[in-house]
Amino acid sequence: MRRAHVRRARWIALMLVLGSLAPVRAEVIERILAVVSGALVLQSDAEAAIKLGLVTVPPGADRLQAALDQLIERQLMLIEVDRYGPPEPPLSEVDVSVREIDQRIGSGERMNAILRESGMTVDQLRLRVRDDLRIRSYLLQRFGNQPVPPEDEIVQYYRTHEREFTRDGVVRPFSEAGIQARDALIAERRSQLIREWLAGLRRRTDINVLYLPGR
Structure with a gap:
């Protein structure tokens, strides 16, 4: 009988210890992926x-x-x-x-x-x-x-991006798709300018990447 009480007391003590560890185990350890100019x-x-x-x-x-x-x-x-x-x-x-x-x-x-x-x-x-x-x-x-591109550049964009102006397997004529082609070309050039600007910011800023893919 006494042994049963001892075993029960040990079991309760073990459960209390495990219970106290549970919050620690559930804690998420924060991981730093990169430091950008101190941030x-x-x-x-x-x-x-x-x-x-x-x-x-x-x-x-x-x-x-x-x-x-x-x-x-x-x-x-x-x-x-x-x-x-x-x-x-x-x-x-x-x-x-x-x-x-x-x-x-x-x-x-x-x-x-x-x-x-x-x-x-x-x-x-x-x-x-x-x-x-x-x-x-x-x-x-x-x-x-952004400046409006010359028409010959818009036409060139239209010809090299036919998929963007194809509907139901038929390429829309330039007379219909010209404005869309112009806007798409302006957007593409704006995106290129932003990419170049960001590349310059990267070169001038202290960036320390700590993340390694797969780890």
């Missing part, structure tokens, strides 16, 4: 951005690597935005953007669950959305007014 890019940032649809992950790509590349670029742009200080976006625009995120991922409790998993609050998400809107405003101000 940390954490794995939780990347995971949250992926789950909330704030970054694009190409099929077959390393999820964290794809997210990290975009988060590094975002941080580089944010440094420039803070330097030049474009106007603050209206709160109504922030509200709309947050609702769009909520709708994109399925509405309801899904967004709250992602925020909890990532250790992010709704207020922090709103701050992120605010900064995204500031970046968008800055890019529009800096790269928005």
